[in-house]
Amino acid sequence: MSSQPPHPALLIPGPIEFDDQVLQSMSHFSESHVGAPFVKTFGEALTMLRKLFQTEDPASQPFVISGSGTLGWDQVAANLAEPGDDVLVLHTGYFADSFADCFETYGVKATQLKAPIGDRPQLDEVEKALREKKYKLITVTHVDTSTGVLSEIEALSKLVHKVSPDTLVVVDGVCSVGSEEIQFDNWGIDCVITASQKAIGCPAGLSIVMASGRAIKSFQSRKVPPTSYFGSWKNWMPIMQNYEAGKPSYFATPSPQLVHALHTTLTQITSVPLADRFAAHRNASQKVKKAITELGLKQLAEKPENQANGMTAIYLPKGLTPPDVLPKLMQRGVVFAGGLHKQIATQYIRFGHMGVSVTDPNRDDIDRAIVALKEGITEAQAAMDLSSR
C-alpha cells in the first residue's frame, strides 16, 4: 500500500509520480551540509550518477546543484562557451529556442538548425552546417518535452567527432535521462544536462550535469573566466570532487533533503540492470502509442524513430482543444499536460510515461490513463458534436 494519500496520477512529462521511499527521504531530519553523514550521502549520489550515465572515465565530472533543468543551460553557456563563440543548436521544439536565448544572454552566438514540427534535423543537414562554420559546441535536445521528439545521440555524436572533432557534443537530457539510454563514454558525449523531476524520479529542485574530461579540459583552458557566478564550475568543481571524496566543502548550501531523495531514487535505479529499466520504458511507450493509433489519433512525432519512450505528444481530434479534454482526464484521476510548442499549443496534449508509473508493477497508472484518454476523448467529441448540431 502506498503511503501517499489518494491523488490523481501525475502523467505529465515531468514532474512525474514519485516512489513512496523517495518522498519520505524529502522529510529527512535536518543535517549539516558539511557533516560527515550528509557528505557521505551526497558523495554516493554523485557516484551513482556515473552509473546512470554509463561513464567509467574518472575524468567525467558530475554536478548536482540546487536549481532547475534550466540552470544546466546557464552552466553550458557560461562554462563551455565564451563570449563571441559560435554554437550550433539543433531545434526540435520550444526548448531549443530557449537554449539559444540563454546562449545569447552570455554573448555566445547561437545558430539554430530547425526541423519541421515533429521532426528533427537530419544528419546530412548537421554535417553541412558543421562544415560551413567552426562551432565551439553543438547542442541537441535528446527528448524535446514540447513535442515528444527523440533525437539520435549516438550517430549524431559520431558524426560530430568525424566532421568537426573539436566541437563539444552537448545533450539536453532533461526529459531523457532515466528513460532513454545514454552511453556517455561509448557515444563520446561531452556534456549532458538534466533535472531531478523527470525520469530520474526525484522531486524538482536539482540541476544535474555530467561533463566529460574533454569538456572539463576545455573549461579549464578558457580565455576568460566563467560568466556566471552561481553556475560557475570554478566554484562548484572542487566542491563536487570533495563531496565525492568524502570531504566536507562549501561554496553554497546544497539541499540535504533533495539530495537524500536523489540518493534514494538512484539507489533504486542502479539496483536493477539499466537495460531492464529502458526496456520497461520502451514497452510502456509502445503500449501507449498503440492505444493512441487505435483511437485514430496522431502523434506530433510521426516517424517511429523520432518517438520518445518516456512521453507522447498527441494531436487532438480536429475541433478539440486541451481545455475540452484535460478536465475529463482529471475527472478520471489522471493529469496530462497541454501543448507547449507555441505554434500549435492548442492542438495537442502531452502524456508522460516515466519512472515508477512505468517500472513499479504495483502501479496501474498507464493502463488507467489509456482508458481515461479513450473515454475522455470520446466524451469530448460527443459534447462537441452535440454543441455543433
Added chain:
Amino acid sequence: MSSQPPHPALLIPGPIEFDDQVLQSMSHFSESHVGAPFVKTFGEALTMLRKLFQTEDPASQPFVISGSGTLGWDQVAANLAEPGDDVLVLHTGYFADSFADCFETYGVKATQLKAPIGDRPQLDEVEKALREKKYKLITVTHVDTSTGVLSEIEALSKLVHKVSPDTLVVVDGVCSVGSEEIQFDNWGIDCVITASQKAIGCPAGLSIVMASGRAIKSFQSRKVPPTSYFGSWKNWMPIMQNYEAGKPSYFATPSPQLVHALHTTLTQITSVPLADRFAAHRNASQKVKKAITELGLKQLAEKPENQANGMTAIYLPKGLTPPDVLPKLMQRGVVFAGGLHKQIATQYIRFGHMGVSVTDPNRDDIDRAIVALKEGITEAQAAMDLSSR
C-alpha cells in the same frame, strides 16, 4: 511528540532544525507545477513573504526560485547592476568577499569598505565613500554568517537615501530574514536576498528575494539586458506575478515540495505577531550571550549593538580549536559549526539559535546546547591541560 526520529539538534547558522509539519510538507505527493492547486499554494507563499518583509507597497516584487542563497547575489549583480557600474560592498566577513567576487563575474566594479573582524563599517565611513563616487547600489550583509555581526539597516538606508538618493539599498538577509526585523517599506530598502534554510525554517533549495518598486523600475530601465539567464528577472517576473494572481505560468520548473514546505512555515510565521517572533529570538540570544560571558568566553562581535539575534560566533579559549570542541558537543546531542572567516577560522565556533529551536516551547534545544557548551569546553580544556603537563 515529534514525528522526527531522534537526532542531534542542528544548531549551526543554517540549515536549522525544522518543524514536523514543514518536513511533512516536503513529502507532498507530486503535483503539476502549472495545476490550479499548486499555483494557489505558490501564490499564497509569495503573498505571505510580503507580510514577513512588512511590505504593503503593491510595487514590491517577491521572487522564489530554486537555488541557494548565493543565487540571490547573481540576481542582484545581473539585474540591478550593469557591466561597468560601480557598487559599494560593506564588509563584515566572508560573505562580502564572495558577493564582491560575484559582481566582478558580471563585469560590475565592486569597492569594498572593510571593518575589523567583529565590527562593521561605521556610518561616517559609509557617508564618506558615498560622497567620493557614484554607486549604482550599496550592499550590506544584515547578519554575517561567518562572524555573527549584525548591521544596522534602518540608519544605513536612511543615510544612503540622504547622501546618494539614486543608490539602491541591497540587503543580504540570508542569515537575518525571520530572526531580525526588516521593515522593507519603512526603512526604504530596495532589495533583500535570502534563502529558505535559516530563520525562515524551510529546507534549503530556495533563493528568496524581495525587490522594491524602485528596484524594479531601475531593472526595467537597464541599457543592456540582464546578464544571467536562469537568474533573469525578465524571465521570472511575469511568472511570479502570474502565480500570485492565480494564473499558471512557465519559465523553469519550480520545486512543488519545497514551495509547499515554504508555504507551511510562512503560514506558521505569519499566524503570530512578528514582534513576538523577533522578541523570542532576542530573548534566546540574550540567554546564549549571557551564558557565554559567564563561561568567560568572548564573541567575535564584541559590541552589543553589533551582535546578531539568530546566531553567536564564539572565540574558543586559547589553545583550543573547533575539532577539540565540536565532537564533544556532538556527543551531547548538539551540532555547532566551525569558524568560516578565513583569517581566524581555527579560533572560533558558531552557534545558530533560530526558528523552531527558539520559538517552539516544546523544544529545549537552546538550554541543552548551553549545558553542552559548558561541559564540552570544560572537558576540552581539561584534556588540553592534561596533555600539556
